[in-house]
Amino acid sequence: MPAQDKPGNSGKQVGYFCHLKLDERHMGAILVTNEIGVPLEFKYTEPVTATKLHKILYGSVLEKHLHETVIRDRLCREIRSDPDFFITSYDEKEFLGSVSNREMVAVQKYSLPPGDLSGPFSRIREREAIVELEDEAVFLRLAFSTPNEAIQQKIAAWLQEIARTMDILEPLNRIVSALTSMCGEGKRG
Amino acid sequence: MNNLPREPGIPIRIRRKLAVALGIGSLSSEISEQMLKIDADAASVNFDIAPNMLVKDGFAFLGNGMDAATAFSCKILNLDILKAPIAKNLVLPNEQRARIRQANAINQPRLRAIHAVFSAPAIRTPACGSISLPSIRTEDMNISARTGNRILISKILDMPHVRSSMDINLLPDSVYASFLREAEFIKKLPSARCELQAVFRNVPIELISQLQFLAEKNVIVYKISESFRTRTRIHDMAAVRDTGSQEIHLVPHRTRFRWAFLN
Incomplete structure (x- = not known):
């Protein structure tokens, strides 16, 4: 790491989207942090449970509908912050889209022997890539909602940038903890 | 009448009467071969009984004219005229042996009745109030999420x-x-x-x-x-x-x- 980087003049906002399914209850939350992971905005949904009739009538599209329309679109309407992109866990890669017109990217840590990648950004599929974080020998596996490589590279560069000031995936754990605790309160209530 | 077939064993006058009784009038030998071939060896025929012939539809051209003078009693009980009309069960009174062998009277086309157009289904309107219409509920289908405020x-x-x-x-x-x-x-x-x-x-x-x-x-x-x-x-x-x-x-x-x- 180059020591004592000169300060720039703008701070980044990092968006996180998390969908949590506990038992049959679906919850979602959006957290926006500054570039060291301090929360700036947090919105979440109360748990939603699909009835037996919902399951029958929605069939195989129920999960997608819950993830994308019921939870994510609802949260999008509430968000006031304006992060460049939204990060979500890799498990969410089947339900990627845009949040408030911002691209989502599904991320997970990835182990790779040194030298296996030709560059800091390697596409492995049309919508997947592996990116190496700067001077860390840490890799991230990314899944995109868009096949556009230019946008993918822009997202990857953004991730590399914010990885210089924070642990990219750590805030997702905080969201899960918050939702889980809230769900526990609901059960006790 | 001179052209009547000379079936062996049937006297000519009997054959003439039989032809008249069946209504084939000027029965020619050609017609008899193609339409109704009679082969009967009747030893004696009772001519006193009026002919009683039942001819089914399509066979009527053979004629209904029953000559009362012909004292030949002939009863055709059943005729199947579809495709290849065959006269069956020709009962000759006091017959000892009578057969009708051939009944290819005419190549009548098979009649088919095809209802090409479906009849319009009856439309029934239940009387008002007889069956109450079910109420329509839509609110259950809307899965919606509320944003929470419990986590500050x-x-x-x-x-x-x-x-x-x-x-x-x-x-x-x-x-x-x-x-x-x-x-x-x-x-x-x-x-x-x-x-x-x-x-x-x-x-x-x-x-x-x-x-x-x-x-x-x-x-x-x-x-x-x-x-x-x-x-x-x-x-x-x-x-x-x-x-x-x-x-x-x-x-x-x-x-x-x-x-x-x-x-």
Whole structure:
């Protein structure tokens, strides 16, 4: 790491989207942090449970509908912050889209022997890539909602940038903890 | 009549009467061969009984004219005229042996009745009030989520940050040694008896209010205090083990830092 980087003049906002399914209850939350992971905005949904009739009538599209329309679109309407992109866990890669017109990217840590990648950004599929974080020998596996490589590279560069000031995936754990605790309160209530 | 077939065993006058009784009038030999071939060896025929012939539809051209003078009694009980009309069960009174062999009277086309158009179904309208219409419910189909307000932003702000160590085996030797030098300078630990336990990247040490190192998980857990700063420095930090006392010290690197802006 180059020591004592000169300060720039703008701070980044990092968006996180998390969908949590506990038992049959679906919850979602959006957290926006500054570039060291301090929360700036947090919105979440109360748990939603699909009835037996919902399951029958929605069939195989129920999960997608819950993830994308019921939870994510609802949260999008509430968000006031304006992060460049939204990060979500890799498990969410089947339900990627845009949040408030911002691209989502599904991320997970990835182990790779040194030298296996030709560059800091390697596409492995049309919508997947592996990116190496700067001077860390840490890799991230990314899944995109868009096949556009230019946008993918822009997202990857953004991730590399914010990885210089924070642990990219750590805030997702905080969201899960918050939702889980809230769900526990609901059960006790 | 002269052309009547000369069937063996039937006297000519009987054949004439039989032809008249069946209504074939001027029965020719050609017609008899093609339409109704009679082969009967009748020893005696009772001519007193009026002919009673039942001819089914399509066979009527044979004629209904029953000559009353013909005292021949002939009863055709059943005629099947579809496709190949055959006269069956020709019963001759007092017959001893009578047969009608051939009945290819005419190649009548088979009649088929095909209802090409379906009859319009009857439309029934239940009387008003007889069956109450079910109520339509739509609200159950709308799966909707409400945004919550039980988790306050202050609660999120107060949640601890957990930071995992990077793989210290991937650290360059120079960086490894520089962390030991930092430990010697800041904590007065001889580098000869120190080793790195963990290295954490980008820790905002200026904003941390509580910091804890969990050796078993190789993570640090910290909370960030409220601050009105607009920027802060984030440092790399090492967990250095004193091999003599087994004590672990958290040592931020003084020169490995970056600036971060706080919105």
